[in-house]
Each structure stands twice: as C-alpha cells, then as structure tokens.
Amino acid sequence: MDRPSRKLPTPSPRTLLVGRCYVQTATDRSFMPDLEEDRIHPNDSIYRLVPSMQGYRNNLTALSQAYNLYFVAYQGHIFAYTPRSIPKQTIPRHPDLQIYPRPSKEALSIGGCIDPVTPHTINHIITGYLGREEILVACYDDGDVVAYYVKEIADSASRTKRSSGKAHTNHQPRLFFHENVGHTAWGLAIHRKSRLIAVSTNRFEVTVFAFALTTCQKKSKSRREFCDCCQSNDNTRSNIPRRARNWRIVVAxxxxxxxxxxxxxxxxxxxxxxxxCAIDINGVIWIADIWKMFQPVVQIPPSKHLILQSEEFWPAPSRGWGVLALPEESFVPVSTLEEMLGLPEEALSIFQPGSGCSQPMVNVAECLAAIPDNPSPPPTLGARAGDAIAPNLLDDEQSDESEAEPEEPENESDETDEEDEEDGDDTGQGSEEEEEEQEQEQDTQEDFVAQGIPEIVAADHGSSAVLFPPPPAGLQFQQALHDLDEALGQLAYAVQEFQEAISSPDTPEPALAEAQNSKDQDIVMSIDEKRKNPDTMTLRQRSHNRLNTPPVRLDMAFFPHSGKIQAIPRPTTQLVEFLKRPIEFNDNKGPLVEDRLRSLTKRYHFVRTLEKDVELRSLREEYDTGLKEIGVLCPDAVTFSWFQERSIRPFFRATSRLSMVFHVPELSLVVVGSPTGRVLCVTPTKLRSPVASKTAGMWHHGLRVECVLPRLSEEQACRPVLRPLHGLAVGPVQDDDRLYGDRTSRATAPKRYRLMLHYRNHDILTYEITREEQTGRLCIF
Structure with missing residues (x-):
C-alpha cells in the first residue's frame, strides 16, 4: 500500500472549491457510422461501431498512473484510449488499441457464473505499480486473471498509430500474467513493494499471486520438488517470503x-x-495472514442498526461492497471536531456499543444536508432508511409480476438476463410465515443477487432470456447473421482447444510430464505432517529423487491456514481439478484479536462501504482513559432515490452498491462510487490529540464528506438520460503525451487528478481535483 509522499496543510471545514464539469456524450464521440472512414456496410450492425457494455459487474474503467491512457472494459475486450485534451480529457471514437486476451484452457471448463453463454467477460479492471512497473490487471467471469505492463500497452498503441496504409492494425502487447482462480473473480488488489496481485472469488477465498524474486540457494546434484526454500521448521512462519518460486497463496x-x-x-x-483484508456481501470484514501458518482469521461483523437497511431491496439489511484499510498517515490532522466531521458536536448523535458493533458510532448524516447542490440528500432525519419508498417498491413489484413490461433496449447484454432472480428476493409480498421461510433461504439467494450472480429474466411475453438487445430497425437479419457467425467462431475455437488438449497435452518440460504421470506426483506436504512423520517425507523425497531430470522451478501452491504446500499440476484436466477442489475454511483458534493485532490496530482504521452507507471502524479496544474510540457512520450517503422510478428502474436493477473505492494518498482523499452513477469525495481526518466526548467515547479519527458528484445542477444538465455507471477512474493529470523520462514525474505539480465517470450510454463526465498548497482546501474544477 503506497504511502503519501508528503503531508498536507490542515484544511478548514466547508472550504470546498467547486468548478466546472466537462461532459462528453455518445453523440460528441460521433457514434454514427461514416461509411467511407469506417468501411462499414450500410446493413452492418451498429454494434460493430458502438461497444456493448456488460452489466452487474464491478468497476470497468481505469486510468494509468504514469501514462496518458484511459482503459475501458467492453465485454471481454479492453479498449485503450489516449485522452486528447486538458482539462476536457476528450475520448476519441475509436480506441488507440484494443486488447483481447483469449480464455485459458481452464476457463473453458470453469465457465461463467453471471453469464454462462458468454463467460469470458470482464468483471473488474485496475491499474497499479508492481515494483517499478505499472501494470493493468483484469479478471473475468470464467475465473481468468490477466495482466499487462502499461508501458508495453503504450508502446503498442504508439506503433499502431504509426502504422501507415494498414487500416485497423493492432499491435498486441505481451500478456505477462495469465492464471485462473477457479470461479468468477471480483476483487483485485496490487501491492507495489511486495510485488503481489490478489484476487477474490465466489469460492469465498482470496488468491494471492507472489512472483519469484530470487533463486533457490540450495544447489546440489539431488534436486527435489520440495527444496529448503519451500520448507520451514517453524510452524508459525514459512520461508515463502524469500520468493524463490512463483507462489499461488490461497487465503481461506x-x-x-x-x-x-x-x-x-x-x-x-x-x-x-x-x-x-476482504469484505463479503454480508458486510463482514475478514483479515487473514498471507505468510504465517495456522493463524486464525479476524472477523469484524457488520453493524446491525435499523438505519442500515437496504433501500432498493427493503427491508433486507444493507449488503457489504467495499473495504479500505487506511494507515495512520492517510488522515489529515485537524484541530476541532467540526473540522474533523463537518459538524459541531451539538449536531451529532452517538450510538452506544451494540447492534453488532463493539464501539460507539457517531451518525454524521446531517452533514449531507449541509452539502450544497447535493443530488442525493438524506431522507427525513430520524426516519428509517427505506420507509418512504417501501410502499412504492411493493406496488411496483406487484405490478411487475402481474404484467410483463418490456424493457428499453440498450447496449447492455447481461442486464436483461439477470433480473427475475432478484424479483424473487425483494418483492416483499406474502404472509409472515412465507417471509420466515424465505428468510431461511435469504442468505444463499441474496449472496447471488448481491454479487450479480445470474438473474434469469424472462423476455417479453414470457419468452426465453435475450442475450443482446434488439438492433436498430432494418438490421435484425444482418445482426442475426453476425451473432451466428460469432457463435460459430466460438464453437470452432472451443473444438480446436479440445483437440489440442487431447492430442498434445501441455507439457512444458519432459521431466514435468514424467513426474505428473508418476504415482509420486501427488506430493502434498504439510509442515505439520513433516514434523509429526518425518519418515514419510523421506520416502516421498527419495521417490522424487529417482527422476533423472527434475524441473529447475515449479509453481507452488500454499495454504496458510493449514500449512499445506503442493506443486500445481500442469495438464489442463489436472489443473481444472485443482481449481475445482472442495472449498476450505479457516477454523483455527488463537489469542484474542486485540492481542494478535495490537500493532495493527494502532496503525489502521477500516472504511467499510455498504449499499448506500459509509462506515469508519477501529479495532483498538480502549484508550488509557478506559474509553473506546468513536467510529463514524454516514448512512444514506448515496441513496437510490429516483432510480426506482418505473420508467428507468429496469436499467438500475441491483445498482445500489458503493462498490468502487479509491484511495488517493497524495490528496488525502477517498473516492467512493456507486453504479447508480454518483460518487462521494471524502477526506479522512483526525484530531491532533484525542478528546473525550461529552457522552461516551474518545474523539480521534473521522471522515468528512466533501461533496457528492455529479452535483444536482450537473445531473439535470448533463444526465438527461439516466443510466448506470459503467466505471469510475481516478488518475493523475498528465502534462503531455510524450513518452520519455520517469513516468511518475510526468504528472503535474501540485498534484492534479482527473476523475472520470463513464456511464452505460457512453456519456463521460470529467472533473479535475487538487488541494491548495497553503490552505489544504479541496478544489474540483
């Protein structure tokens, strides 16, 4: 986790400077076919020109931190654009480069979860530094995870531009990382210093990929599959951090x-x-060790205040979507409570410990009402979230079941496939007995609904689900031929993959194949097993030493909760079997949380985001005064509000989720986005010295909500057609598009960041954000 380069001056409350929002619509991007320029036949589908967007995913846009590149994920493709101007950040009609990593052989067997028909579709993309190099990482519905060096993407885009006389020449960058995690992949994280990539899945686990950074120091004629680099006599810490091999660390x-x-x-x-650190859709934060063995996992349960109820699926509890571990240096020091929270102490209400929360929490909802031009004002203070809309929701649901209302066509291939399953979860109809029966199944069903797991929607008049929306009038036949051609192409590719698998299995090294065909290949070693039964390990090592030419390096899997280490099989069938292995859970017991995480609790606070609520929690037990720190709860920060209206509600199904979370250390800013299309800008703050409250608890750390974007006036002027947010991207403003020198030095100083909101109708809203050097005032212009 990168640290801020310098500390900023103390800002004053309500010193936000607001400027202009730059808007680019689909019309501005000339999404109208030019028959000469684009060489498109008049009867060709409009979808060859206008990319189709997938729904029910995570964040699907990203900005490079070092290059003037903007990435958008459309279905299984990544489009790379060079923004053309500052400050408008104009995106051209055509991408400078289009990247399509083909599915792995394992992905063909894993299949899709959200969309089984088109499984190789992107769920999430991010950029970040892996050591000194910036990378782009994308994860897919079929479990694939891919990564590219951004430098090579920039070079490929530059070569594509220079290609003269070759229409649509596409120089593909090198794919340096391609793995599969065995199920639909959602969360992504990159660690710069430790050079790690982490991926979360619907297998309820996190996979951390640790690349080899050195070589085995053990050099002998009798090489073993498990050398000294893979073993340790210490049952609480392994030598894996030496990183002599490529490791797949499965964190249960x-x-x-x-x-x-x-x-x-x-x-x-x-x-x-x-x-x-992971959050599940039940709102639980899980903290688990990456390197230490046999350690219990820490669980931070969700708060169960009545105010934290779902607005879209009322009265279900608000589900968890985002998590951020904030180090102490990320909090801006302030002098007063009003600077810390944006409200004086008299205007604050404190919840005492309870309702699933072990610390007192302050409700700062009133600060939202004080935000000027707020498009998402909180409901009437004191009213329970969802009270005002519950009757409308029930009426709409009853009407939806009694009559099949066709949805408006849009370039969203998955949303029409995924709604009925949620209709069964949030209708709110039936007797109390039926509701009790439904609640018993609610955990399983809501897990799938909240994650966007397939919701099969019957098409108009009860027909089967539609994969793509109908094309414009006069193009139906051509579109059908185009879709058929794509389907046949996918089938031919699958057949080819199958033939390759059965005719020439993946055997990168002869010795590896020999080991895999041997009965001794299934070497699964636990450090605990070795300690208890050393003779068994000796026999295994002897059997492996009989191989004449063992591989120099094997990719290894490590399970910290059990201490188990094993070689990852190479043949596709065995690798798929490994990926589909039974799910394991961490049931280890240990000392109390405060004893095991004493140093962590002093250095970190955790931001948890739900469907419409933001929360700041501490794991610290008590100060010297015997009082606990007061946490922060901002309910109804981004309400579902008018997105429930009948005319647009089909487009916004299951979009009430604060799932896009960014930390900008250089600006001391946290940006939180919702697929409803709105974004929170929040400043983490802390008092220079903790202060005891007048009621109970200690004031120390807080969150100050600066603004909600786009503002109400901008939404009325710039979003006449409301559609969900496809992606939220944050990155430094680049001074030019020249490619020389240190890439990190090309961002302007003082730090200016661009924030881009990309909607599913291809509208793009852009802001620039900075802080004044002298006052620390947040400026948006």
Whole structure:
C-alpha cells in the first residue's frame, strides 16, 4: 500500500472549491457510422461501431498512473484510449488499441457464473505499480486473471498509430500474467513493494499471486520438488517470503464467509504486505495472514442498526461492497471536531456499543444536508432508511409480476438476463410465515443477487432470456447473421482447444510430464505432517529423487491456514481439478484479536462501504482513559432515490452498491462510487490529540464528506438520460503525451487528478481535483 509522499496543510471545514464539469456524450464521440472512414456496410450492425457494455459487474474503467491512457472494459475486450485534451480529457471514437486476451484452457471448463453463454467477460479492471512497473490487471467471469505492463500497452498503441496504409492494425502487447482462480473473480488488489496481485472469488477465498524474486540457494546434484526454500521448521512462519518460486497463496476465510466483491492489502510496519483484508456481501470484514501458518482469521461483523437497511431491496439489511484499510498517515490532522466531521458536536448523535458493533458510532448524516447542490440528500432525519419508498417498491413489484413490461433496449447484454432472480428476493409480498421461510433461504439467494450472480429474466411475453438487445430497425437479419457467425467462431475455437488438449497435452518440460504421470506426483506436504512423520517425507523425497531430470522451478501452491504446500499440476484436466477442489475454511483458534493485532490496530482504521452507507471502524479496544474510540457512520450517503422510478428502474436493477473505492494518498482523499452513477469525495481526518466526548467515547479519527458528484445542477444538465455507471477512474493529470523520462514525474505539480465517470450510454463526465498548497482546501474544477 503506497504511502503519501508528503503531508498536507490542515484544511478548514466547508472550504470546498467547486468548478466546472466537462461532459462528453455518445453523440460528441460521433457514434454514427461514416461509411467511407469506417468501411462499414450500410446493413452492418451498429454494434460493430458502438461497444456493448456488460452489466452487474464491478468497476470497468481505469486510468494509468504514469501514462496518458484511459482503459475501458467492453465485454471481454479492453479498449485503450489516449485522452486528447486538458482539462476536457476528450475520448476519441475509436480506441488507440484494443486488447483481447483469449480464455485459458481452464476457463473453458470453469465457465461463467453471471453469464454462462458468454463467460469470458470482464468483471473488474485496475491499474497499479508492481515494483517499478505499472501494470493493468483484469479478471473475468470464467475465473481468468490477466495482466499487462502499461508501458508495453503504450508502446503498442504508439506503433499502431504509426502504422501507415494498414487500416485497423493492432499491435498486441505481451500478456505477462495469465492464471485462473477457479470461479468468477471480483476483487483485485496490487501491492507495489511486495510485488503481489490478489484476487477474490465466489469460492469465498482470496488468491494471492507472489512472483519469484530470487533463486533457490540450495544447489546440489539431488534436486527435489520440495527444496529448503519451500520448507520451514517453524510452524508459525514459512520461508515463502524469500520468493524463490512463483507462489499461488490461497487465503481461506471463516466458515460463514460469502461472496467477496472487494479486497485490499494490510502492511507490516516496514511496508511489506502482511495480511489480506476482504469484505463479503454480508458486510463482514475478514483479515487473514498471507505468510504465517495456522493463524486464525479476524472477523469484524457488520453493524446491525435499523438505519442500515437496504433501500432498493427493503427491508433486507444493507449488503457489504467495499473495504479500505487506511494507515495512520492517510488522515489529515485537524484541530476541532467540526473540522474533523463537518459538524459541531451539538449536531451529532452517538450510538452506544451494540447492534453488532463493539464501539460507539457517531451518525454524521446531517452533514449531507449541509452539502450544497447535493443530488442525493438524506431522507427525513430520524426516519428509517427505506420507509418512504417501501410502499412504492411493493406496488411496483406487484405490478411487475402481474404484467410483463418490456424493457428499453440498450447496449447492455447481461442486464436483461439477470433480473427475475432478484424479483424473487425483494418483492416483499406474502404472509409472515412465507417471509420466515424465505428468510431461511435469504442468505444463499441474496449472496447471488448481491454479487450479480445470474438473474434469469424472462423476455417479453414470457419468452426465453435475450442475450443482446434488439438492433436498430432494418438490421435484425444482418445482426442475426453476425451473432451466428460469432457463435460459430466460438464453437470452432472451443473444438480446436479440445483437440489440442487431447492430442498434445501441455507439457512444458519432459521431466514435468514424467513426474505428473508418476504415482509420486501427488506430493502434498504439510509442515505439520513433516514434523509429526518425518519418515514419510523421506520416502516421498527419495521417490522424487529417482527422476533423472527434475524441473529447475515449479509453481507452488500454499495454504496458510493449514500449512499445506503442493506443486500445481500442469495438464489442463489436472489443473481444472485443482481449481475445482472442495472449498476450505479457516477454523483455527488463537489469542484474542486485540492481542494478535495490537500493532495493527494502532496503525489502521477500516472504511467499510455498504449499499448506500459509509462506515469508519477501529479495532483498538480502549484508550488509557478506559474509553473506546468513536467510529463514524454516514448512512444514506448515496441513496437510490429516483432510480426506482418505473420508467428507468429496469436499467438500475441491483445498482445500489458503493462498490468502487479509491484511495488517493497524495490528496488525502477517498473516492467512493456507486453504479447508480454518483460518487462521494471524502477526506479522512483526525484530531491532533484525542478528546473525550461529552457522552461516551474518545474523539480521534473521522471522515468528512466533501461533496457528492455529479452535483444536482450537473445531473439535470448533463444526465438527461439516466443510466448506470459503467466505471469510475481516478488518475493523475498528465502534462503531455510524450513518452520519455520517469513516468511518475510526468504528472503535474501540485498534484492534479482527473476523475472520470463513464456511464452505460457512453456519456463521460470529467472533473479535475487538487488541494491548495497553503490552505489544504479541496478544489474540483
């Protein structure tokens, strides 16, 4: 987790400077076919020109931190654009480069979860530094995870531009990382210093990929599959951090864990990645060790205040979507409580410990009412979230079941496939007995609904589900031929993959194949087993030493909760079997949380985001005064509000989720986005010295909500057609598009960041954000 380069001056409350929002619509991008320029036949489908967007995913846009590149995920493709101007950040009609990593052989067997028909579709993309190089990582519905060096993408885009006389020449960058995690992948995190990539899945686990950074120091004629680099006599810490091999570290969570939409790393005191932090859709935060063996997992249960109820699926509890571990240096020091929270103490109400929360929590909802031009004002203070809309929701649901209302066509291939399953979860109809029966199945059903797992919607008049919306009038026949051609192409590719698999299995090294065909190949070693039964391990090692030419390096899998280490099989069938292995959970017991995480609790606070609520929690037990720190709860920060209206509600199904979370250390800013299309800008703050409250608890750390974007006036002027948010991207403003020197030095100083909101109708809203050097005032212009 990167640290801010410098500390900022103390800002004053309500010193936000607001400027202009730059808007680019689909019309501005000339999404109208030019028959000469685009060489498109008049009868060709419009979808060859206008990319189709997938629904029910995570964040699907990203900005490079070092290059002037903007990435958008359309279906299984990644489009790379060079923004053309500052400050408008104009995106051209055509991408400078289009990247399509083909599915792995394992992905063909894993299949899709959200969309079984088109499984190789992107769920999430991010950029970040892996050591000194910036990378782009994408994960897919079929479990694939791919990564590219951004430098090579920039070079490929540049070569494509220079290609003269070759229409649509596409120089593909090198795919340096391609793995599969065995199920639909959702959360992504990159650690710069430790050079790690973490991926969460609907297997209720997190996979951390640790690349080899050195070579085995053990050099002898009798090489073994498990050398000294893979073993340790210490049952609480392994030597894996030496990183002499490529490691797949499978971090198991507790038995009650559910689908995991987002993750982040938690660092040790020297800045190395030490733990993984994950949130599941039940709202539980899980903290688990990456390197230490046999350690219990830490569970931070969700708050159960009545105010934290779902608005879209009322009265269900608000589900968890985002998590961020904030180090102490990320909080801006302030002098007064009003600077810390944006409200004086008299205007604050405190919840005493209870309702699933072990610390007192302050409700800062009133600060939302004080935000000027807020498009998402909170409901009447004191009213329970959802009270005002519940009757409308019930009426709409009853009407939806009594009559099949056709949805408006849009370039969203998956949303029409995925709605009925949620209709069964949030109708709110039936007797109390039926509701009790439904609640028994609610955990399983809501897990799938909240994660976007397939919701099969009957098309108009009860027909089967539609994969793509109908094309414009006069193009139906051509569109059908085009879709058929694509389907036949996919079938031919699958047949080819199958033939390759059975005729020439993947055997990169002869010795590896020999080992895999041997009965001794199934070497699964536990450190605990070795300690208890050393003779068994000796026999295994002897049998492996009989191989004449063993591989120099094998990719290894490590399971910290059990201490198990094993070689990852190479043949596709065996690798698929490994990926589909039974799910394991971490049931280890250990000392109390405060004893095991004493140093962590002093250095980190955790931001948890739900469907419409933001929360700041501390794991610290008590101060010297015997009082606990007061946490922060901002309910109804981004309400579902008018997105429930009947005319647009089909487009916004299951979009009430604060799932896009960014930390900008250089600006001391946290940006939180919702697929409803709105974004929170929040400043983490802290008092220079803790202060005891007048009621109970200690004031120390807080969150100050600066604004909600787009503002109400901008939404009325710039979003006349409301559609969900496809992606939220945050990155430094680049001074030009020249490619020379240190890439990190090309961002302007003082730090200016661009924030881009990309909607599913291809509208793009852009802001620039900075802080004034002298006052620390947040400026949006």
């Amino acid at each position: 969570l507790g038995a009650k864990a559910s689908n995991i939409p987002n993750i982040c790393f938690v660092d040790s005191e020297d800045g190395q990645a030490e733990k993984i």
